[in-house]
Amino acid sequence: MLTPSTSRLGSRYWRLWSAASLSSLADGTLKIALPLLARAHTDAPVLIAGVGFTAALPWLLFSLPAGAIVDRADRRRVLIGANLARAALLSVAAVAGVAGAGSIAVLYVVAFGAGVTETLYASAAQAVVPRLVEHDRLDRANSLQQIADQAxxxxxGPALGGLLAGLGVGAALGGPALVWSLAAGMLVTLHGAFRARPAARGSLGADIVAGLRFLAASRVLRSVSLCVAITNFAGAAASAVFVVYAVGPGSALGLAPTGFGLLMTASAVGSVAGSALITAATARLGLRALLMINSGSQAAQILVPVLTHDLWAIGTAYALGGLGVALWNIGTVTLRQRLVPEALLGRLISTHRLISWGSLALGSLAGGVVAQTVGLAALFWxxxxxxxTGMLALTPLTTALVDGEVSRRES
Known part of the structure; x- marks a missing residue:
C-alpha cells in the first residue's frame, strides 16, 4: 500500500520509476557480466581493468555535450533513444559472440558504446524528475529511485550478471539488451512536455560554457564534485581488478562467477537501508556528515578483503559501503535539483559527472597499472x-556552505 508521502508523487513519476528500475537492472547485469567475460579471455589485471576504464571513459569525453543536448532536447526522447541504442549494441555483440567472433576487443567496444549512451541517459533521468514531482517531494522521489536503482x-543485476555470464556470452549480453528494450517501451507511454526550454538558443559550445560557469560559481557544488572525484578514483582503482582477487581457483577468495555476483549484491542491502534513512539522516547529520560516513565506509569496503578472507566480513563491509553511497548520492542529487535552474540542470549533472565519474575511468586505469606492477594488496592499501585522505582534505569545504547557499537559492 502506498503511503501518503509516496501516493502524491503521481502516476507519471511511477512510470518513470518503473522504467528507470529496468534500466538499472540492465546496467547492473552488464557491469558484472563484462569483467567476467573479460576474465574468460585473459588473466592480465591491466586488460581486465581496461573494461572498467573503457566503460567510464565516455564521461571524460562526452559528458559536457551530453548535458547540453539534454537541456536542448525532449528529455523523454533522450531516455528512449539511449535505451534503444544500448539494446541494439548489445544485441549485435551477443550475436557476434555466439558466432565465435567475440574477443576482449569486442567487450571494450560494448563497454564504450554503453558508456556513451549512459552519459545521455543518466543526465536526462535526473533532470526530468523536477518536471514530474513537486519541489518539496524531491528528496522522497530521489530516495525511492535510489532504492530501486540499488536493488x-x-x-x-549483479546476481543476474553472474548467472548469465556462466551461461555464455549470448545470454550475458542478450539479457541486458532485452531489459533495456522493455524500459524504452515503458517510457513511450510517459506523456507530457519534457523540454526545459521552448527552443535552443545559441551554440552547443555556449551552452556548455554556461554550465561550467554555474558550477565554478558555486562553492558547494565545487566541493561536492571534488570530494566525490577522489573517492571514486580510489574506489574504481580497487574495484576494477577485484575480480582477479576474488574469482577463480588461484585467487585469494576462490569464488565462482555466481558467487562473485552474489557478493557484489551485499552493497545493495546497505544502499536500500541508507535510502530509507535519508530524510532523517539529512535532517539530523547534514551533508558534511553524510560525506564523512560515505568516505569512511568506502575505505572499509576496499580494505576489509585484504585483512580477512571471511566472506561474511567482506559482505558486511560492502553493505556498509552501499549505505554510505546511498546517503551521499541522494543528498547531492537533491541538492543539485534545488540549487540549479531546470534549464541548466542537465549541464550541471553532466559537468559534475565529468569530474566525479571521469575519475572512475582514470581510477580503473591506474588500478590496473598499479596491480600489475606492485600487486593487488598494495593497490588496496x-x-x-x-x-x-580525500575525506580529511575536502570535508571542511562543505562546512557552513550548504544551508547558506540553498537558502539563498530557494528564497
Missing part, C-alpha cells in the same frame, strides 16, 4: 589511504 543495479 536492481547492485542486487538483482593505497586506495584506502587515498579515500581517507
Amino acid at each position: 536492481a543495479n547492485q542486487f538483482a 593505497a586506495a584506502t589511504a587515498l579515500t581517507l
